[in-house]
Amino acid sequence: MIEMVDVWKTYPNGVMALNGIDVYIDKGEFVYVVGPSGAGKSTFIKCMYREEKPTQGSIIINGTNLAKVKERQIPKVRRKMGVIFQDFKLLPRLTVYENVAFALEVIEESPKVIRERVMEVLDLVKLKNKARMFPDELSGGEQQRVSIARSIVNHPPVVIADEPTGNLDPETAWEIMDIFKEINARGTTVVMATHNKEIVNTITKRVIAIEGGRIVRDEAKGDYGYED
Numbered sequence: 001m002i003e004m005v006d007v008w009k010t011y012p013n014g015v016m017a018l019n020g021i022d023v024y025i026d027k028g029e030f031v032y033v034v035g036p037s038g039a040g041k042s043t044f045i046k047c048m049y050r051e052e053k054p055t056q057g058s059i060i061i062n063g064t065n066l067a068k069v070k071e072r073q074i075p076k077v078r079r080k081m082g083v084i085f086q087d088f089k090l091l092p093r094l095t096v097y098e099n100v101a102f103a104l105e106v107i108e109e110s111p112k113v114i115r116e117r118v119m120e121v122l123d124l125v126k127l128k129n130k131a132r133m134f135p136d137e138l139s140g141g142e143q144q145r146v147s148i149a150r151s152i153v154n155h156p157p158v159v160i161a162d163e164p165t166g167n168l169d170p171e172t173a174w175e176i177m178d179i180f181k182e183i184n185a186r187g188t189t190v191v192m193a194t195h196n197k198e199i200v201n202t203i204t205k206r207v208i209a210i211e212g213g214r215i216v217r218d219e220a221k222g223d224y225g226y227e228d
């Protein structure tokens, strides 16, 4: 499903963010990516959705080698991945419904399919009753639920999240995790970079720890392993 072979990433300023990453993530897995600040977690995640291009090495997702993808094909490749960020990245002038529908409009789905799929995912994230609201009328947790709905409305086989609970209070973070668990239970692969020790130690999943751009630990049922 996701395979990284000897992946290196040096930023133009000379910072070596990834230093030889080898990893295989199978279909349906739930993987936390943990590690100290500056360890390379975001870079790892960004390479996975082709926001950054590795300096060396290959990343194969669902049979597509990202190194061989041309710039103009990137949007097409990204449609096979749901991506979720700490700061939600919703479009402020669009309603909840429109934010989610947008992902389907760009691929020219029929209005009927769009309506069905949007209502289905809004139901999953329990926001059907807020479909007509705008992002700034929602709480942080609700905004994150919209962003999750948007990321999965295309039914991508993999969801990649960078600190999805980073801006949320602890209780809301747990609610968001319930949604990720549900998405994963439906067969979607989930890769999540996080600093949330409580969550990693309670909802036990595979843990990949990165330090200094290298994988230093990879455990099937791991714990957070750091003090922060």
Ligand SMILES: Nc1ncnc2c1ncn2[C@@H]1O[C@H](COP(=O)(O)OP(=O)(O)OP(=O)(O)O)[C@@H](O)[C@H]1O
Binding pocket: 011, 012, 013, 015, 016, 017, 035, 036, 037, 038, 039, 040, 041, 042, 043, 044
């Ligand atoms: N665009 C960039 N240009 C140059 N250096 C960068 C860039 N992005 C990240 N870095 C550097 O690469 C290293 C890894 O950063 P990265 O953001 O991947 O770490 P991280 O583990 O996600 O950190 P955090 O937990 O603080 O988010 C750091 O030294 C960082 O300063």
